[in-house]
Amino acid sequence: MINEKIKKLVFDVLLNKKLTVDDFEYILTNYNEDDFEFIKSSASKIAIAIFGKRIYFRGIIEFSNICKNDCLYCGIRRSNSNCERYRLTKDEILECCEDGYNFGYRTFVLQSGEDGYFSDEVMVDVVKTIRDKYNECAITLSIGERSKESYKKLFDAGANRFLLRHEAANKELYEKIHPSFQKYENRFRCLNDLKEIGYQVGAGMMIGVPYQTNRNIAEDLYFIQEFKPHMVGIGPFIPHKDTPYKEEKAGSIELSLLCLSLVRLMLPNVLLPSTTALGSLEGNGRQEGVLHGCNVVMPNLSPMSVRKKYLLYDNKAGVDLDAKASIDTLRKQMEEIGYEVVVNRGDYKEITKLKGD
Numbered sequence: 001m002i003n004e005k006i007k008k009l010v011f012d013v014l015l016n017k018k019l020t021v022d023d024f025e026y027i028l029t030n031y032n033e034d035d036f037e038f039i040k041s042s043a044s045k046i047a048i049a050i051f052g053k054r055i056y057f058r059g060i061i062e063f064s065n066i067c068k069n070d071c072l073y074c075g076i077r078r079s080n081s082n083c084e085r086y087r088l089t090k091d092e093i094l095e096c097c098e099d100g101y102n103f104g105y106r107t108f109v110l111q112s113g114e115d116g117y118f119s120d121e122v123m124v125d126v127v128k129t130i131r132d133k134y135n136e137c138a139i140t141l142s143i144g145e146r147s148k149e150s151y152k153k154l155f156d157a158g159a160n161r162f163l164l165r166h167e168a169a170n171k172e173l174y175e176k177i178h179p180s181f182q183k184y185e186n187r188f189r190c191l192n193d194l195k196e197i198g199y200q201v202g203a204g205m206m207i208g209v210p211y212q213t214n215r216n217i218a219e220d221l222y223f224i225q226e227f228k229p230h231m232v233g234i235g236p237f238i239p240h241k242d243t244p245y246k247e248e249k250a251g252s253i254e255l256s257l258l259c260l261s262l263v264r265l266m267l268p269n270v271l272l273p274s275t276t277a278l279g280s281l282e283g284n285g286r287q288e289g290v291l292h293g294c295n296v297v298m299p300n301l302s303p304m305s306v307r308k309k310y311l312l313y314d315n316k317a318g319v320d321l322d323a324k325a326s327i328d329t330l331r332k333q334m335e336e337i338g339y340e341v342v343v344n345r346g347d348y349k350e351i352t353k354l355k356g357d
């Protein structure tokens with residue numbers, strides 16, 4: 001039976017009313033199977049009304065796993081001496097783009113650890129070269145925290161979007177899962193700067209990271225409601241064997257899916273990836289993400305030689321598939337649930353009716 005209070009909160013969201021942290025916490029703590037299905041189907045209907053049964057593909061190029069940071073949950077943290085480090089050259093990055101372009105990708109996501117080699121000068125050159133060669137493609141960066149000036153140079157060089165998960169809206173939790181030199185305030189300063197500069201910005205968090213409570217997730221959802229990112233990345237935390245959290249439990253898929261649906265309800269136009277982490281914990285995880293309101297998937301375009309080295313967590317999905325096989329597999333998975341993959345930049349749009357454009 002549907003919980004009437006949850007139903008009312010869902011209608012409030014649909015009517016564009018803001019929820020409080022208490023409201024979000026109430027949903028996360030009290031939902032039952034029927035509420036879960038109701039929230040899922042509401043989110044899915046909104047996604048279909050706006051995007052149709054169409055899924056945007058982004059090709060992700062993991063160009064360096066060298067990182068000066070030491071996030072306690074992450075497999076490429078600098079203290080992990082078992083991680084075999086690599087850095088792609090500009091030419092190798094361009095080869096990945098060329099492959100991707102030929103397979104139909106129109107967005108390249110360049111992701112890396114915070115690798116000092118990629119100074120503004122080096123990174124601007126990479127971005128400019130991609131921009132000149134693939135004028136109609138979107139360039140998304142996911143390269144961590146930098147100064148506002150640096151973000152602006154990269155934007156002026158041709159980058160359009162930036163993914164930087166906020167990781168935790170609760171300061172205490174943020175400080176527990178990061179070393180003290182990684183500052184909560186700086187993470188949020190970066191997100192604000194990126195938005196001010198004009199990027200389409202992605203925020204987000206893991207579900208089930210150690211110490212996280214439902215109250216903390218409610219605070220994350222509240223932050224997302226207020227900040228209104230153009231993209232939101234949410235996936236379960238998965239332990240990595242060479243991190244301090246190696247013995248911890250993975251996060252819940254169900255709770256991750258519920259949060260994705262709630263984000264779709266709050267921000268109908270949001271670009272919402274069905275994350276690799278979802279697919280890594282459960283074979284059909286990425287399909288489930290789409291059925292819960294996601295509209296983006298990000299197959300891997302990194303060269304096979306480095307695939308197994310960019311491991312943020314154990315048992316990452318897709319490390320054995322080359323670029324062509326990755327997209328074929330995902331296309332098939334999407335077709336199985338009645339969705340079609342589109343070759344399109346898939347920019348964020350403010351208008352509510354996008355179907356058929």
Ligand code: SAM
Pocket residue numbers: 073074075111112113114142143144145163164165167205206235236237238239240277312313
């Ligand atoms: N360095 C960039 C940054 O900080 O945004 C991009 C790379 S970072 C590795 C990408 C994302 O991976 C992080 O924002 C984090 O949420 C996610 N991640 C890291 N370790 C994870 C884990 N053990 N389980 C699930 N996701 C993880």
